[in-house]
Amino acid sequence: MPGFELFGADERKQVNDVLETGILMRFGFDGARKGIWKAKELEATISKKFGCRYTHLVSSGTTALSTVLGALGIGYGDEVIMPTFTFVASFESIISVGALPVLVDVDDTLTLNPDAVRKAITPKTKCVMPVHMCGAQADMDSLQQICKEHNLILLEDACQSTGATYKGKYLGTIGDAGCYSFDFVKIVTCGEGGAIVTNREDVYLKSDGFSDHGHDHIGVDRGADLHPYLGYNYRISELHAAVGLAQFSRIDEFLAKQRAGHSQLKAILAQLPEISFRRVLDEAGDSCTFLSWFLPTTELTQAVVAELKAQNAWGGNFYWFDHNWHYIRKWEHLKQGVTLNALHPEYKAAIMQQANKDFGPSDAVMSRGVSTQISLLISEQQIKEKGEKIVAAVKKVLAAQKISA
Ligand SMILES: *Cc1c(COP(=O)(O)O)cnc(C)c1O
Numbered sequence: 001m002p003g004f005e006l007f008g009a010d011e012r013k014q015v016n017d018v019l020e021t022g023i024l025m026r027f028g029f030d031g032a033r034k035g036i037w038k039a040k041e042l043e044a045t046i047s048k049k050f051g052c053r054y055t056h057l058v059s060s061g062t063t064a065l066s067t068v069l070g071a072l073g074i075g076y077g078d079e080v081i082m083p084t085f086t087f088v089a090s091f092e093s094i095i096s097v098g099a100l101p102v103l104v105d106v107d108d109t110l111t112l113n114p115d116a117v118r119k120a121i122t123p124k125t126k127c128v129m130p131v132h133m134c135g136a137q138a139d140m141d142s143l144q145q146i147c148k149e150h151n152l153i154l155l156e157d158a159c160q161s162t163g164a165t166y167k168g169k170y171l172g173t174i175g176d177a178g179c180y181s182f183d184f185v186k187i188v189t190c191g192e193g194g195a196i197v198t199n200r201e202d203v204y205l206k207s208d209g210f211s212d213h214g215h216d217h218i219g220v221d222r223g224a225d226l227h228p229y230l231g232y233n234y235r236i237s238e239l240h241a242a243v244g245l246a247q248f249s250r251i252d253e254f255l256a257k258q259r260a261g262h263s264q265l266k267a268i269l270a271q272l273p274e275i276s277f278r279r280v281l282d283e284a285g286d287s288c289t290f291l292s293w294f295l296p297t298t299e300l301t302q303a304v305v306a307e308l309k310a311q312n313a314w315g316g317n318f319y320w321f322d323h324n325w326h327y328i329r330k331w332e333h334l335k336q337g338v339t340l341n342a343l344h345p346e347y348k349a350a351i352m353q354q355a356n357k358d359f360g361p362s363d364a365v366m367s368r369g370v371s372t373q374i375s376l377l378i379s380e381q382q383i384k385e386k387g388e389k390i391v392a393a394v395k396k397v398l399a400a401q402k403i404s405a
């Protein structure tokens with residue numbers, strides 16, 4: 001996955017362009033910046049490449065989500081449907097605007113199960129937020145259909161899937177709006193950064209204002225413009241945008257490397273009938289940041305994880321079921337409603353009620369799944385070794401189970 005693995009002269013040049021003018025702010029200072037507008041340039045580059053009308057950069061993927069939720073008018077009294085397998089930013093951003101995160105099961109696509117989404121809809125549901133986890137797609141046809149039937153907003157968290165497509169369209173550009181993360185471990189990095197993409201002018205303009213204290217950015221002088229509504233400071237800096245420009249220009253190269261490594265590794269693991277793979281809805285559009293695979297039982301999976309760890313061969317693999325940041329099972333702070341700022345007691349109770357529901361169908365999938373990250377630096381030989389170690393570990397555990405049976 002991470003673009004930081006491939007930094008080069010272009011990143012340095014882009015940053016130096018900004019350092020030479022000394023204008024690190026993305027707005028204003030028109031004369032002093034000598035025509036250098038890195039954030040604007042990256043926004044135009046992303047819109048062009050991904051075929052969407054608007055891109056707005058912000059300081060992170062998390063603030064992109066908070067910003068666009070605000071711009072979409074989602075808040076008090078609204079329910080937002082999100083998956084049990086994601087990053088904590090999903091519920092953080094929903095809570096940041098005062099809405100209720102409604103957690104819903106994932107299936108073997110590792111993303112929202114559309115049937116579970118249907119069952120979770122109430123009169124208060126305002127938005128469905130699929131998360132395109134680990135580089136590949138949620139079922140956008142089904143989710144679009146559901147949102148159309150129930151008049152809901154469709155907001156794509158594509159933070160882990162920048163550059164992936166679904167039936168020819170870039171993830172993030174299919175729903176009402178989408179978000180990307182350019183944090184340090186994503187496929188394209190700014191150091192820290194994020195983006196909102198949308199075809200809706202209203203969502204774009206409100207995102208632009210919300211992420212800059214409500215400035216309407218109309219008029220020449222910064223400060224002489226108006227603040228039609230409250231906002232926050234979620235701005236990206238020119239330095240971060242400069243790094244992103246260099247990184248984003250290489251996205252096709254990064255994707256090609258990942259796709260090659262992914263198919264090589266998949267061919268090795270596919271030799272074992274016990275290993276199955278994540279159901280990917282559009283294989284050609286998978287960004288292939290990870291190869292996600294399953295074993296038949298939780299017990300077998302946990303034994304294989306332990307075996308790979310014992311052999312010091314676990315690096316680059318993720319068992320999300322046990323992961324503190326990505327799966328409901330370990331989100332104790334959410335389940336207990338622990339916040340530093342006091343919440344209204346009824347709102348806090350509703351959050352806790354959501355987080356403490358039974359997620360048996362998610363557990364049944366997540367407890368059997370491992371994701372192997374595809375590094376941009378890994379060689380064919382290293383992938384071969386990695387794959388063979390996984391195969392050997394599975395074989396060893398299977399043999400031991402037969403003996404003990
Ligand atoms: C990384 C990530 C985010 C948040 O992005 P940051 O830039 O780290 O704030 C949100 N959602 C998902 C699924 C992510 O992986």
